[in-house]
Amino acid sequence: MENSADENGNMITKPLLDDDNNSSSAKGGFRTIPFILANESFEQVASYGLQPNMILYLTREYHLKMTTGSNIIFLWSAATNFKPLLSAIVADIFVGRFRMILFGCVFSLLGVALLWLTTMIPQTRPPPCDESSNNCSSATTLQLFLVFLFWTYVYWSWRN
Template structure:
């Protein structure tokens, strides 16, 4: 008779981490969107229709990529690595956006 040790993975142990990460990401994304159209129009001289198209594509990508993340998490990386990589990518994107807004030479002419 072999003795099995229970080492539960997931469930209520990881749920707060995932919910908090998703909540902070959504707050950051939706807080950024109203100002983003003005930034695209003034900083990159886009007309309103092009700016709205860019924002729509960005919104579509942020709503679709969790499916890709779920596949990567279940198949290859695991939940913590996938969440960490998603957080790092989102954080770096916001830092780059901040730098293009504050550093004049970071923008395209």
């Protein structure tokens, strides 16, 4: 039971877990736990699956050295680990926790689609290496910006 006082100092007692399912204003509670657990589980699987594939993508398609790609992934991962704090503040002040989870799921889907587009549109990647002359042109700043923007979009939307 949660206790509080009204303007006259009288004690008001109400249950912490309200099981009134008939109320249209009822939000959250235990019925949302499966959704939150499933969302977090899928986010973790996707996040840990994306990192090893991203290093291969950066070294093979964007012609980055392994050390450069590893450092980029490390720094990017470290920076995005601070995002849940920002998401919590935004959710608490402006959006609400469940709506923020919904937005994160939608943004994650959009981010994955945009990242997929970098594999499908040839202009978003440098040209393939010429095996005979051992000539590889590196990615332009715009190409690297696009892939990191979409990648950050995917990962940041998962971390709320």
